[in-house]
Amino acid sequence: HCASIKKQVLVGSPVRKDALTIEVVRSIRHPEFTKQTMQYDVGLLQLAEPVEGPLAPLPTVAEARRLLLPDRSATIFGWGRTEASRTPVERVQKGEVKLEQLGLGGTQIVYRYYGGGPCGRDSGSPMLLQAADGQPRVIGLASATDGELCNKGGGTAVYTNVAAVLEFILRFIDPG
Numbered sequence: 001h002c003a004s005i006k007k008q009v010l011v012g013s014p015v016r017k018d019a020l021t022i023e024v025v026r027s028i029r030h031p032e033f034t035k036q037t038m039q040y041d042v043g044l045l046q047l048a049e050p051v052e053g054p055l056a057p058l059p060t061v062a063e064a065r066r067l068l069l070p071d072r073s074a075t076i077f078g079w080g081r082t083e084a085s086r087t088p089v090e091r092v093q094k095g096e097v098k099l100e101q102l103g104l105g106g107t108q109i110v111y112r113y114y115g116g117g118p119c120g121r122d123s124g125s126p127m128l129l130q131a132a133d134g135q136p137r138v139i140g141l142a143s144a145t146d147g148e149l150c151n152k153g154g155g156t157a158v159y160t161n162v163a164a165v166l167e168f169i170l171r172f173i174d175p176g
Helices: 061-067 162-170
Strands: 008-011 020-029 043-047 073-078 093-098 100-105 108-113 126-130 136-148 154-161
Touching (some): 073 136, 136 162, 154 162
Antiparallel strands (some): 020 043, 073 093, 073 126, 108 154, 136 154
C-alpha cells in the first residue's frame, strides 16, 4: 500500500545515520491489491543501484502452512515509531511477538497480541519464523494494525502472507 517511486530505502546498517540511502526507481504493486480489503498488499521496489548481501529465504506455501501455527513466536523488525516516540527511530527495532488468536485468510496473516507489535511507519517490514532447517524465513510483511500495539496495550496486526504472494514475487526476482 505504500510502494512508490518517490521513496528511498536504507541498507547496510541498523543505524539510520550509518545506513546507505538508495532511491527507488520503479515500484510494482500486486495487480490484485485493494485498499478496501488490504488483500495482496505487496509491492516490489527496484533500486537505483544493486545491493550486495544475502537474500532472505522465502517460504513455499507448504512450508508456510507448517510454520504458521497459533501461539508460535515470531520475530518482527521495523523503522517505525515506538511507544516512546512519535517520530521514526534512529535504529531498526526488533521484537518478539506471539501469534495469538492467529487467523489466515486470503493473503493475510492476522493475529492479536498484548505485548506490543508493529507501529506506524513499519509497513512492509518483515516477520520471520524459524524453519525446520534452523534458518529464518520471511513469512510476512507488515500491512496494517488496529489497537494499541505500540503502547503494549494490545491489538491486531495484519501481515501479508509471503507464501500467498510468492508467485507474484518470483515473476520479478531470482531467489538465487
